[in-house]
Amino acid sequence: MSETKPPGDQFVQSLARGLAVIRAFDAEHVSMTLSDVSRRTGLTRATARRFLHTLVELGYVRTDGRVFELTALVLQLGYSYLSGQTLPQLVQPLLEELSAQLHESTSASILDGPDIVYIARIHTRRIMTVGITVGTRFPAYATSMGRVLLAGLPGPELEEYLARTELLPLTPRTISTAAALREELARVRRQGYALVDQELETGLRSVAVPIHRPDGTVAAALNVSMQVRYEDSGTNLEQAVAEVLPSLRAVSGKITEALRAKQ
Structure with missing residues (x-):
């Protein structure tokens, strides 16, 4: 039975959590509330809120104040x-x-x-x-x-x-x-x-x-x-x-x- 390798000392947990928030959105979850994102990522609501609003400020996510959606800027990560x-x-x-x-x-x-x-x-x-x-x-x-x-x-x-x-x-x-x-x-x-x-x-x-x-x-x-x-x-x-x-x-x-x- 294989074991999960623990993160090394170069691991940036905040970056990993931010990417987890982006990956939480998919074809079945195009628009999500804060609670939805918290549930799908396993992050607390407070942590999920910080990451979502950071992504909003950077232009990767948009919100109407209640639900959040990815923007086309996310495509640049793939490109x-x-x-x-x-x-x-x-x-x-x-x-x-x-x-x-x-x-x-x-x-x-x-x-x-x-x-x-x-x-x-x-x-x-x-x-x-x-x-x-x-x-x-x-x-x-x-x-x-x-x-x-x-x-x-x-x-x-x-x-x-x-x-x-x-x-x-x-x-x-x-x-x-x-x-x-x-x-x-x-x-x-x-x-x-x-x-x-x-x-x-x-x-x-x-x-x-x-x-x-x-x-x-x-x-x-x-x-x-x-x-x-x-x-x-x-x-x-x-x-x-x-x-x-x-x-x-x-x-x-x-x-x-x-x-x-x-x-």
């Missing part, structure tokens, strides 16, 4: 850790959460020449005839992440891509002309996401959003991939987007904020 991580390291745990939430496969990729390259991947089941892992490449024009990345290119770079890339019809649905692809990329820019329905492989549908650098340029793309299990219709496509887009955008926003913290 200090995230700022030392590479892009794949930043993305991977958020993809895991997104996949668990949506029960679908999630991925992140960057643009490399005419292809996308996967930098992170969480799969719930096999949804393609080929396996997808970190490093897997697909032609950008036929993928949702690729279209998000292509839509973020400056005009001259996009035209160079179109000039040197053969747009093959990988399925009967694949956009395979430069004019049609330009039109679709313009739509992606306007709406801020890409939907690709069975253009890379029959039976595969995906929705992707960009990850932005602090200067607003596109650094990478995130997507959610789904199997098509029913007869297609416009309503089903709209429903597929509605079910995953808010969560995708939320994750993209977190990563963008973390990239900003790295500056």
Whole structure:
């Protein structure tokens, strides 16, 4: 039976108690009274009050005089850790959460020449005839992440891509002309996401959003991939987007904020 190691002589009890107060807030305890915080932390009411009001003064907590809530400033504590991580390291745990939430496969990729390259991947089941892992490449024009990345290119770079890339019809649905692809990329820019329905492989549908650098340029793309299990219709496509887009955008926003913290 292991024993709890006692704190060393460098241990700062007041800091530990302050962090305990912050950790007491979670999804089930967004707003709490002084008594709630005291009960969840094991601190006396007087001690909890001192820490709460200190956090209020520092801007990490707000109060209306009765209940207390964390503020967005608390996120900076996490971003200090995230700022030392590479892009794949930043993305991977958020993809895991997104996949668990949506029960679908999630991925992140960057643009490399005419292809996308996967930098992170969480799969719930096999949804393609080929396996997808970190490093897997697909032609950008036929993928949702690729279209998000292509839509973020400056005009001259996009035209160079179109000039040197053969747009093959990988399925009967694949956009395979430069004019049609330009039109679709313009739509992606306007709406801020890409939907690709069975253009890379029959039976595969995906929705992707960009990850932005602090200067607003596109650094990478995130997507959610789904199997098509029913007869297609416009309503089903709209429903597929509605079910995953808010969560995708939320994750993209977190990563963008973390990239900003790295500056």
